[in-house]
Amino acid sequence: MSKHIGRFLILSQVIIVAGCNRNPYVPLPPLPIPSSLDAMSPQDIRESSKPVSASCSIDMIDQTFFKGHPIRLMDKDFVVSGWVLPETTHEVVKSAELRFTREDQTAGWQVEINHWISREDVLKAMKAEGAGDVGFAKYVDVSHLSSGNYRLSLAFASGGVNYTCDHHEMVALP
Structure with missing residues (x-):
């Protein structure tokens, strides 16, 4: 009977170690590329949300x-910080999207931001x-x-209005 308990304990440890080594972050799929019928001009994209500059960073x-x-980044996983x-x-925003747009605007990807942290410096500066x-x-x-330069921006809604916040921050992916 102790032989079976020993095997069980070893198997349990293997399962725990294997589970702990899993990456808890799962990337979202890239944004779909619209068909030519659904294509929007750059002007239509700009008009779909109101640009703001002092509402984010x-x-x-x-x-x-x-x-x-x-x-210039050495790796393709990193932490992006801001507010x-x-x-x-x-009004505190419950959800926002961090967007990556390739410099030549041929590709894009976004990820939801839904976990917020304290930024007393921002609250004080914004009164x-x-x-x-x-x-x-x-x-x-x-x-x-793919490798290349990507522009970062934020999109969020407040008071029923969609906003885009873009300060022209860029990252160079390896």
């Missing part, structure tokens, strides 16, 4: 701040103390995207 990739030029707070309503958690630190795995 994509601050850094891992520990590197954006400084006006693409951040979202509509400048007009100061919205006590509004709630507006920061994010989103782990992303973009191994399915």
Whole structure:
């Protein structure tokens, strides 16, 4: 009987180790490429949401701040940090989309941000103390995207209006 218990314990340990080594993050599929019938012009895309600039920021990739030029990445999995707070309503956003658009606009991908963290510095600067958690630190795995430069932007809704926040931050994927 102890022989069976020993095998059971070994099997249990193997299962636990195998389960712990699994990556908890699953990348979303890339955005579908619309057919020619569904294609939108760049002007239609811009008009589908209201641009805003003081309502969000994509601050850094891992520990590197954006400084006006693409951040060159060594890996295709990293953490994107920033914040979202509509400048007009100061209502905390429940969900936003972090978008990656290839520089030549031939490909794109987005991932939902739905976990928020405290950013007291933002709340103080926006005079919205006590509004709630507006920061994010989103782990992303973009191994399915081809190498090249990608523009990052944020999209969110507030008060029934769709907003796009784009400060021209770029990443260079290996």
